[in-house]
Amino acid sequence: MTTSQEILDALDGVSLVLDADLTVTALGRRNWERYWCLNGGAGRPQDPLGREVTSFFTEGEVRDTFRLLFHKVIFGDQGVVRLDYRCDARSVRRMMRLTLTPLGSEGTERRLLYQSILLSEAPRPPVPLIDDARIAREHAADATRLCPVCYRIWVPGPRDEELDWAMPPEGGRDAAVPEVVHEFCPRCALQLFDQRD
Ligand SMILES: [Zn+2]
CATH class of the missing domain: 3.30.450.20 (PAS domain)
Incomplete structure (x- = not known):
């Protein structure tokens, strides 16, 4: 060895x-x-x-x-x-x-x-949106997005994209779990490509 x-x-x-x-x-x-x-x-x-x-x-x-x-x-x-x-x-x-x-x-x-x-x-507690969400095949513009780094979500709507990425509800239930698209939120995207030694 x-x-x-x-x-x-x-x-x-x-x-x-x-x-x-x-x-x-x-x-x-x-x-x-x-x-x-x-x-x-x-x-x-x-x-x-x-x-x-x-x-x-x-x-x-x-x-x-x-x-x-x-x-x-x-x-x-x-x-x-x-x-x-x-x-x-x-x-x-x-x-x-x-x-x-x-x-x-x-x-x-x-x-x-x-x-x-x-x-x-x-x-x-289990969080249906995280545990049960399935990744959508189509990357539709109006899909719910889940950041694979921080698990913030973005729900489609006419709002400010940067501000509207929110943490998923803790232990949320009842609501139908949407199909999600994995996409880096603006904060994590910046963290990925803006690091210096
Ligand atoms: Zn993120």
Whole structure:
């Protein structure tokens, strides 16, 4: 076992090394398998080695944005990214931190360290809008939008888009759960692409 493999295994959370094609070339395997179960992955954990990392993401604008962000960090167009995001399970509020760090020096292969760690976990009542909402196939202009980072929602209407992103109701019920579109709210979109070391 090489030293760098030992370091990956020792790092907290999910740690993946990506090449410039976003293919997983190394990982901390035990924590990947732990993360798989933690997030309700069915069956045995899939092996990410040799796979493009965003193949595990839901197809759409959010995945495209992450691809762009990963490439910007790999090629030095952007500094280290730290992104705190929610990754709830039903009845559990979970805060995670994603850190994207470029690896390699001048003249060597460009790579990216993708590390996602758990910051906090707390019980919460089920929130139908978060737990039961399904992602719409069509990205209609009048669709309800759910920010995958902070879980703020935007309900269509003739209002100020920046101001009207609101947190979803805690434990809300009765109302029909709309199909949602995953879209970064203005605050999270700014946080993604406006970081400097
Ligand atoms: Zn947001």
